[in-house]
Amino acid sequence: MKNSLADRSSGGIICAALITIFFFSGPLHSQEDLVSLSVKKIAPPSSLLATDHKYDNGNSISLSWVPSIDDALMNNPIVAYKLYRSSNDTEPNLIAELPPGSSYFLDNGVSTDNSYSYSVSASTNAYEVLSNRTESITPQSEWINYNKKYLFLMVMIISGAIMYFIVSAKRGKELFVRKIAGLEAIDEAVGRATEMGRPIMYIPGIQDMDDVQTIASLTILGRITRTIAEYDSKIFMPVARSLVMTAARETIKASYQAASRPDSYSDDMVNYITDEQFGYVAHVNGLMVREKPATVFLLGAFFAESLILAETGNSIGAIQIAGTARPAQLPFFIAACDFTLIGEELFAASAYLSGEPMQLGSLKGQDVGKAIAMFFVLLGVLAATVSAAWDIELFNNLLDNLNELFS
Amino acid sequence: MRRNIPLAVTFVVGMLLIVSVFLPPIETIGEDFGVFFSIIAVFAFFLGGGNLIKVHFGKIMKKSNDWEFSLVTVVGFFAMLIIGLFKIGAPGDISTSVTAEGSYFQEMFVYLINPLQSTMYALLAFFVASASYRAFRAKNREATILLVAAFIILLGRTPLGMMLTGWIPESFSIFQVPNLAVWIMNSPNLAGQRAIMIGISLGVVAMSLRLILGIERTYLGGDDKG
Structure with missing residues (x-):
């Protein structure tokens, strides 16, 4: 504005114009102009480094930089760090905005087909200052993720132990497996239903076949329906997933065939209700109250519906x-049911019921895993306690190593 | 053959998924299999829906016990299906989302299904009360410990807990009921939960190995040896 006015030649006109502007347009400079004139520009971030992220599929690049020195000031003017990426020397694009104080970013939007260069800017509300651009870098894909070496080691040890006991059992080694009360009671529960002439209800949770708990539940179903078929009792099974319905029908059918009672089997034993959690609960509760099953099995993945189902079963006097x-649902089952398989017992149930040495061997192998877990828990408690109480370097290092091992 | 092919598929897919955790080039294979599963599940829904209609139509036709409930089920099923398929009431053309604001499908979900679900969920409050009543009876030593722990936590979550024990000096603040409740939740309770979690993880490993190696085959519809 000042320059354009200076070009004018007539002094009177200039004076008149200046007076007019002064009185009718407010100050000579706008507020923003004054700020930009009085504020010194901030320092840019420096030492921007782009490196290939190790042990990945070539889909990420690590970026690190030294934040602007103005970032540490009391009245920090920096509002964000903006990261720009240029792919194959094309125009840079903004890929991320990070809060003040940031000095690291993992760019997951890259591929091995392109090369990339980066710049980072420190941004205030009025302007931004860019760092130097990095050299072009092409991410590399690695075949093995060495970051997971400890996980691999643990998988090998535990799987190896399980395999060892399976093979030992196959060779005829006697294995002791403690009694599981809930599974011991199955025969009694089925027998009770038979004596009372009432049906048995089996609920396999509300998850689909991609949940290991549902698979565990169906393996138990196979064993239980074998007993039900032998006792010539009745079972009905409302399910919340279509795939579970088809898988359960196959399982029950095979059990009835194995018990030499194929004629007693009917597809109507398993019915699809709905995928909706509480719609399913409403139906199952209604069914329980109307049909009054003598025995209710609730085995699988349960959420908020666990207590509603278990309490309804309890109210009709069914043995459950x-x-x-799911640890959060276990207390509800313990409070409302006669027997509860806690966590791992659900997965052990089928092997336990089968009584086959090879299956029991796998249970024995788990114990090695538990022993290892107990050892490291005790070691961790010792290291953390001594480290906190006496700050001994050996235990500090041990604690660090354990943290690294399990992080 | 009927059983061997699924067993072979289970073995190959299981091993592939385990190995994919350690090999970056195939690390996303689990997500790909998840997509395959979803596609199969969509087709299976026709079986489920068909079964639902078959069962309830049968009840209505035969006028079996409580056939009126079946009528409600069938009417509800077809109403939602038709409204959703034809996007009745949805603003714009057929490409509009079925859950768009103002569509009848969305309206029925918000004003019918949601309140019904909330009603069922609200029942939980009463069931918690009745289950707690039974669980907290001091029948034996374990039940008594449970009762005491529950009492402390219940009291610790209310202002009464602080009122009753707020006078305890700061050096013994652990004995203030709210702090005691936090300690019970964060120490003994969490330790127990973690122990269960470790057991569950090992159980999953053993179960997965039995499935992958074909030792456990009940889920495929029986076991030759069983």
Whole structure:
């Protein structure tokens, strides 16, 4: 504005114009102009480094930089760090905005087909200052993720132990497996239903076949329906997933065939209700109250519906055997059911019921895993306690190593 | 053959998924299999829906006990299906989302299904009360410990807990009921939960190995040896 006015030649006109502007347009400079004139520009971030992220599929690049020195000031003017990426030397694009104080970013939007260069800017509300651009870098894909070496080692040890006991059992080695009360009660529960002439209800949770708890539940179903078929009792099974319905029908059918009672089997034993959690609960509760099953099995993945189902079963006087691997639901089952399979017992149930040495061997192998877990828990408690109380370097290092091992 | 092919598929897929955790080039294979599963599940829904209609139509036709409930089920099923398929009431053309604001499908979900679900969920409050009553009876030593722990936590979550024990000096603040409740939740309770979690993880490993190696085959519809 000042320059354009200076070009004018007539002094009177200039004076008149200046007076007019002064009185009618407010100050000579706008507020923003004054700020930009008085504020010194901030320092840019420096030492921007782009490196290939190790042990990945070539889909990420690590970026690190030294934040602007103005970032540490009391009245920090920096509002964000903006990261720009240029792919194959094309125009840079903004890929991320990070809060003040940031000095690291993992760019997951890259591929091995292109090369990339980066710049980072420190941004205030009025302007931004860019760092130098990095050299072009092409991410590399690695075949093995060495970051997971400890996990691999643990998988090998535990799987190896399980395999060892399976092979030992196959060779005829006697294995002791403790009694599981809930599974011991299955025969009694089925027998009770038979004597009372009332049906048995089996609920396999509300998850689909991609949940290991549902698979565990169906393996138990196979064993239980074998007993039900032998006792010539009745079972009905409302399910919340279509795939579970088809898988359960196959399982029950095979059990009835194995018990030499194929004629007693009917597809109507398993019915699809709905995928909706509480719609399913409403139906099952209604069914329980109307049909009054003598025995209710609740085995699988349960959520908020666990207590509603278990309490309804309790109210009709059914003997209830429940099991889930969801710790949050276990207290509800323990409070409302006669027997509860806690966590791992759900997965062990089928092997336990089968009584086959090879299956029991796998249970024995788990114990090695538990022993290892106990050892490291005790070691961790010792290291953390001594480290906190006496700050001994050996235990500090031990604690660090354990943290690294299990992080 | 009927059983061997699924067993072979289970073995190959299981091993592949385990190995994919350690090999970056195939690390996303689990997500790909998840997509395959979803596709199969969509087709299986026709079986489920068909079964639902078959069962309830049968009840209505035969006028079996409580056939009126079946009528409600069938009417509800077809109403939602038709409204959803034809996007009745949805603003715009057929490409509009079925859950768009104002569509009848969305309206029925918000004003019918949601309140019904909330009603069922609300029942939980009463069931918690009745289950707690039974669980907290001091029948034996374990039940008594449970009762005491529950009492402390219940009291610790209310202002009464602080009122009753707020006078305890700061050096013994652990004995203030709210702090005691936090300690019970964070120490003994969490330790127990973690122990269960470790057991569950090992159980999953053993179960997965039995499935992958074909030792456990009940889920495929029986076991030759069983």
